[in-house]
Amino acid sequence: MTSKAALKQTYRVEGFTCAGCAAKFEKNVQHLDGVIDAKVNFGAAKITVYGDTTKESVEKAGAFEGLRLTEDGMRKVQEEKEPFYRRYKHLLVSVFFILIAYSLPLMGVENSHFLSTLSFATAIVTGGYRLFEAGFKNLLKLEFDMRTLMTIAIIGAAFIGEWGEGAIVVLLFAISEVLEAYSMDKARESIRSLMDIAPPQALIIRNGFEMIVDAEDIEVGDIMLVKPGQKIAMDGDILEGSSFVNQAAITGESVPVEKVRGDAVFAGTLNEEGHLKVLVTKRIEDTTLAKIIHLVEEAQGEKAPSQAFVDVFAKYYTPVIMVIAFLVAIIPPLLFGAGWSDWVYQGLSVLVVGCPCALVISTPVAIVTAIGNAAKNGILIKGGVYLEELGRLKAVAFDKTGTLTKGVPEVTDMIRLGDVEEMDLWKMMAALEFHSQHPLAHAFMKKAEDMEMDYRSCEVFEFQSHTGKGISGLIGDKRYYIGSQSLFAHTPSTEIENLQTEGKTVMVFGTADTPLAIVAVADEVRDTSGEVINDLHQMGMEQTVMLTGDHEKTARSIGTRIGVREIKAGLLPEEKLGFVKDYMDTYGRVAMIGDGINDAPALAASTVGIAMGGAGTDTALETADIALMNDDLRKLPYIIRLSRSTLTIIKQNIAFAIGIKLLALLLVIPGMLTLWIAIFADMGATLLVTLNGLRLLRIKDRK
Structure with a gap:
């Protein structure tokens, strides 16, 4: 196949x-x-x-x-x-004939009853031909959806002589569909608007000439010129120039970010000051903006648990309504001698009020609106299921480096333990770390570069990474290690403990038998970390925990400062996974927040995996359940509030959709349910749930 x-x-x-x-x-x-x-x-x-x-x-x-x-x-x-009058001409014609039908008796026209009936019939046909086309086909296939119910009700109304009410039902049903379509378009607009933020053309240098090129025709490797005040059309790296770039459309950051040579820029962001020459690195369909739009649209199509419940409920609900309508129409005349015409009319009204429109749309309108709102605030939620689970979280686990801290560590101390010169020690350590992918490696290379040291000339062979412990490699004829003290036979523990008490990460460098230096690195805590943890506690979060591979004293110093309730230190990736599973057993629903690359097992196993800095990494966009497009942890309380509001609105919508219909159905008991009341109950419920869902657009990030 x-x-x-x-x-x-x-x-x-x-x-x-x-x-x-x-x-x-x-x-x-x-x-x-x-x-x-x-x-x-x-x-x-x-x-x-x-x-x-x-x-x-x-x-x-x-x-x-x-x-x-x-x-x-x-x-x-x-x-x-199309102009409104052309797009909805069938409705306008239907309204015209309804007005004529009601006017004829008032004008004293002869045969007004016959002419009014004819006008109502014309209004029914012109306004409802699409409805009938679908309804009749469904009837032949024994498929009972809302159009089938409406078709039966309108034909039944005409059959018992209620032509006027049948015409009004057609008109109001059509208006209801137009309003429902408008509401869903409004909910979708937040994503559609993202498609317009990147300019359709860009100024490109090709073969030494400047030319305007459509964005779809720009190739990887092209040079793009961006003037002050212009939007950037494609993802790329700055070759020349510097500027402040407003990235709000991608990351939700309100403050422009300084960009210099070598920095990445994203399609759809605004160059505020300088002239930039940018090397295009992605085609239009691969840009970060394109991926965000694609992933958000996919997320909007994913059914949330509540929507899945509604779909199953609606599947059985419609046949049950048909049975109730049939029983309402026949039982009073057969058993109590009531008039057939009156109770067939009541049965038809039950069919109309029983249409599941409002129920079916109650969840999607809320999910689509909330996911769109989050996207405009720089948060990518990968599906309705994760949106709902966020609101039910009982515990949040944080990775430390790059999440609670800035992830840009600096070397603060170096203690020599042998006779090797300091410059030689730095050169060997930087050469080893140059081969590492660990975040702390950059601290060593930055230190070496600040000292204007050519560390790359120091050759390293047989490089090895020792998971959770450190790295090693051959320099000359000796294998050197850098990492935790467990890599070494003997280490001066007093100096190490003193540095760790200050909240610093401590590493030892040397051969397996002979430590040559102790190096301390500090990763600055984010200014917002304590504020975010406090917000979560005030929102009723039962547990906050920091999971880190760092040393106990370093972790405790940082964890105590920011206020997490529990600290687990010295963990390997598989141990973090184990703790996440333990918390899920205890609390039920747990979120894990990390950088989207490290700690992948823990992120994958958690109820909701949240990646920091999604705009900078394809991995975060593709693997995380939720990606915070910039590194702002303050987005976390906002999306939890958004999720809780979404859950509340979904529950309200389902209650409204079912409650309004039940109230209308109760009017059957005294025989007071009319087709007018039925269609207004159906349309009113639909409008109520859509407008209630659109309230989610008003939830703002409080930063």
């Missing part, structure tokens, strides 16, 4: 009016010849088709809803939108 990846086509969809229609479209496309599978992302208004088919065939499968497809890409296709 041909692989899915080889035949994958993605389109943006215009014209969705409801979640039920999106599900029907997905099913229609899945049944097309040559299609292996199809997945509709209602939150992002996209469809991905796996198989050999054409865009025209896919569009035809959405003809029942008048869906239009455009190619997926980084640029919004600017289509000329």
Whole structure:
């Protein structure tokens, strides 16, 4: 069988009016010849088709809803939108005939009853032909969705002579769908707006000439010129110039960041001051901005647990409503001698009020809005499930280096233990650390560079990394080690303990038998770490813990200063994983926050893995459940508040959707439920849940 990846086509969809229609479209496309599978992302208004088919065939499968497809890409296709009167002409015609129908009796026209009925019938046909087309097809297939219910109700109303109410139901249902579509478009707009922040063109130097080139045609290796006040079109590295760049669109940082030669810049960010010459490092579809948009849209399509529950509930809810409506229509006339016309009317009203529109949209509108809000604040949430789990967290585990601290350590002390010259010691240590990927390695290289030392000329052979302990390599004919004191047979523990008491990370350098130097490195604690930990405690977080491979005294000094409730030090990666699992057994839901590269097992095992600095690393974007696009820990309390608000609104929406319908259904008992009340209950519930979901746009980062 041909692989899915080889035949994958993605389109943006215009014209969705409801979640039920999106599900029907997905099913229609899945049944097309040559299609292996199809997945509709209602939150992002996209469809991905796996198989050999054409865009025209896919569009035809959405003809029942008048869906239009455009190619997926980084640029919004600017289509000329039809004027309102043309787009909704069928509704306007329907309103016109309804007005005529009500006016004729008032004007004293002969045969006004017949002409009014004819006008109502015309209003029903013109305003509801799309509804009936889908409804009749569903009836033939015995598929009972909201359009099927509406079709039965309207035909039934006409059958018992309630033409006027049938016409009003058609009109109000159409208006409800328009409003629902508008609300979902509003929720999606936060992501669509991201697509417009990068300029469509850039000034490029090619073959010695300056030229304006469309962003889609810019290649890796091109040189891009960016003037002050211009937005940067592509990801790249600065070759010449320096400036302050506003990265708010990518990282959520409100303060511009200084950029100099060698620094990376992102598409969609604003060059505020200097002239920059930038080497393009990624094509438009691979930029950080493109990845953010893609991942957020994928996240909006992921069903949250509450949405999965609603979908299952709605599957059984609709048939139950049909049975109730049938029983309401026949039991009073059969058992109590009531009038058939009155109770068939009541049964039809039950069908209308039972439409699951509001229930089906109650969760997606909240999830899409919240994920979009987070993205605009520099936080990438990879799915509704993680958004919901954030609000239920009981414990948060932090990596130390680069998370609670700045991750830019500096050498503070060096104590010689032998006769080797200080310059020779630095040269050997920097040469060894040059081969390491550990964050502390940069401290040694920076120190050597500050001393203008050519440490790269010192050759290292057979380099080895000793997990959780340090590194070693052959320099000359001897193997030198640098790392924890456990690598050495004997070390002067007093000096080490004194430095560790000051909160410094201490390493020993030398051969296995002969330590030659003790080096202390300090990683400055973030100014915001204590504030964030305090916020979490005030929000009711039961446990905060720092998990670090650093020494006990260093860890305790930092942990006590910032206020975490528990400190676990001297841990190997597998031990961090073990502690995360233990906390999950104790507290249920635990978040692990790290840099997205180190501590991968602990991040993966936690309920929610949160990576710091996602904008700078592809690994964080791809592997973390949530990525804080800059290194601002203050985003953590904000997303927890956002998640808790989302959970509250989802519960409110489900309660509103079911509660309003139950209240309307209670009117059946005294026989007071009318088609007007039924459609207003359905439309009112739909509007209420969508507007309630959109309240999540108002939740702001408090920084």
